[in-house]
Amino acid sequence: MCGAHSFGVSCCGKAESMGLHMVSAPDATLKRWIADFRIESSLILSPDLPELKIRLRDCELSIQNAGKSDLPSEALAAQLIVHAIDIKEAEALADARIREILDTLSFATSCSFRASRLRFLMDWTPGLEVRQAYVYGGQDGGTERWADLALDNLTTTAQLESCHGIARLRTPMRWFSAGVRATFPEDQFQYFWFVLELIAELTKSTARVTDKCPHCRSDLFCPTCNCVPEHRPFQKQAIQALLDRLNVSPDMQRDLFFIRNGIMHGRTRSEIEDEIKERVAGFEIAYAVDFIWQTAFAAIFNALQLKQSQVDQLVLGSPDTVVRHQVTMKAHMMMGTHGDPNDPKIENVVLPTITAIRVNKHGQEIDPATGAVIERK
Known part of the structure; x- marks a missing residue:
């Protein structure tokens, strides 16, 4: 795991497998929500271990290896169950807690973990026939590119x-x-x-x-x-x-x-x-x-x-900003799931496909990798 380490650090106590903390009883006014994340990581589960689960003081976490349809950079899938009054509060809480938990996991393993995206957030209250959800899309894992590199840039260099x-x-x-x-x-x-x-x-x-x-x-x-x-x-x-x-x-x-x-x-x-x-x-x-x-x-x-x-001979570039921005599509919807409503399972969630289409200032669809206009016949 991440190579052998030997820094002479001793730790008191014994490492337990799972279930170190029990979930505290949630407020009766709070709903149960599930957030499905994808994680970039240098550690994955062994082939004979399909899933890891743990209960923390305020949430529950499940981890599996990422699927074939996930992005190449994504190694793990993670579901976090939190309790919140509404979907907006649940979204903010899940985002904050997954980052905190992964930071702690990185400390515990000295390996990298980063939440790359949230696929969906859904009301996970038992017994519902139709569930409120945020479904996310439009992230392709790519970087915005501009077709502006010219000989002048190399000459200036x-x-x-x-x-x-x-x-x-x-x-x-x-x-x-x-x-x-x-x-x-x-x-x-x-x-x-x-x-x-x-x-x-x-x-x-x-x-x-x-x-x-x-x-x-x-x-x-x-x-x-x-x-x-x-x-x-x-x-x-x-x-x-x-x-x-x-x-x-x-x-x-x-x-x-x-x-x-x-x-x-x-x-x-x-x-x-x-x-x-x-x-x-x-x-x-x-x-x-x-x-x-x-x-x-x-x-x-x-x-x-x-x-x-x-x-006077230099041609120097100056973009509007150097801060990276990521555009993510989010659909707020009500949707049903397969299986028993009283025992909802992640495998029974079928998500719609949400596609983000990039256009130029004239409204023409463009290739996000090159900026070239795509001609549709």
């Missing part, structure tokens, strides 16, 4: 590669590339922040600086020495100086440092967003990611120290 200053910027550019291709906004923010840290260190002034009062930003005075102490810039001061040179406002700098510290200290995305929303209405972390992406780009570009004649 060649010109940048020939720049005298690029050698010292290899590491910042590696982190920039990681930020552009990362899946999650928090990871993207961190990678672009690494760029700022590295550029700040490479370009910081040797001039001595003073520490500032956190309230009025005046120089701090030492009464014992009867002077204002000076020192070489610390890393935070070097980053602030870089952001000043890039004309980033003090309020934006404050929010960038707040987001960075929040991520580093384990705050959730919603916690970070809620606090910033108190001073910036409608804030989403995606906005900060796009801002720090542009800031990191400017920091690297300035560090290249190109002549204006060189800049």
